[in-house]
Each structure stands twice: as structure tokens, then as C-alpha cells.
Amino acid sequence: MTPVEIAVSxxxxxxxxxxxxxxxxxxxxxxxxxxxxxxxxxxxxxxxxFIIAKLVLDWSVDGFVLHLFLRAIIAIIAVWIISAVGSFVMGRSIYGVTVVDRKHGIED
Structure with missing residues (x-):
């Protein structure tokens, strides 16, 4: 095994x-x-x-390719944005179901 394969592993x-x-x-x-x-x-x-491992493996075969690097950066940023928004929406929806309005005695 090459050092690149070990790093990817x-x-x-x-x-x-x-x-x-x-x-x-x-x-x-x-x-x-x-x-x-x-x-x-x-x-x-x-x-x-996982995205970085794929990028490193591709670079070991083809060398540094700019468009692969840009695609990996965009993919990582997209995963972070989507997970932040998705987590916020899921958290708000779950919290909204479990909240009890004690002042008016209404459950949402």
C-alpha cells in the first residue's frame, strides 16, 4: 500500500x-x-x-486538479449549510410539538 492509500483508509x-x-x-x-x-x-x-478522502485518492491518480478541489470545497460548504438549516428546521418543528403554553393551558 502506498502512503496515500493509507491516509485515505x-x-x-x-x-x-x-x-x-x-x-x-x-x-x-x-x-x-x-x-x-x-x-x-x-x-x-x-x-x-469522506469528501476529502475521495479528493486525496483522485489527486493520487491525476495529480492536483483545480476543478476537483473546487467541487470538494463547494460540496463541503453545501453539506454544512444544508445540515445547519435542516437541523434548525427539524429542531424547531420538534420543539414546537413538545411546547406547552402554561399561561393559557394550550398544548401545541
């Missing part, structure tokens, strides 16, 4: 560990709001690690 193993850990923690989460918040390690760390 390490990135993929770390990303896979974070994915499995997130799945296990989601099953153990006490409520839906906590489960939504547990998606952070998967979307903010594991997915960019």
Missing part, C-alpha cells in the same frame, strides 16, 4: 467510526430533539472526511 475509517457512533447514539437518544442534535458529528465531520 485512515480518513474513511474515522468517518465510518463517526457514522456508526452517530447511529448508535441516535438509538439511545431519550427524545426526538436530542436525536436531531446528535446528527452533528455525522454531517459536520464524517461527510467532509
Amino acid at each position: 485512515i480518513l474513511v475509517i474515522i468517518g465510518t467510526f463517526l457514522t456508526v457512533a452517530t447511529a448508535v447514539l441516535m438509538f439511545r437518544g431519550p427524545d426526538a430533539l436530542t436525536r436531531v442534535n446528535l446528527l452533528g458529528p455525522l454531517t459536520c465531520v464524517a461527510m467532509p472526511l
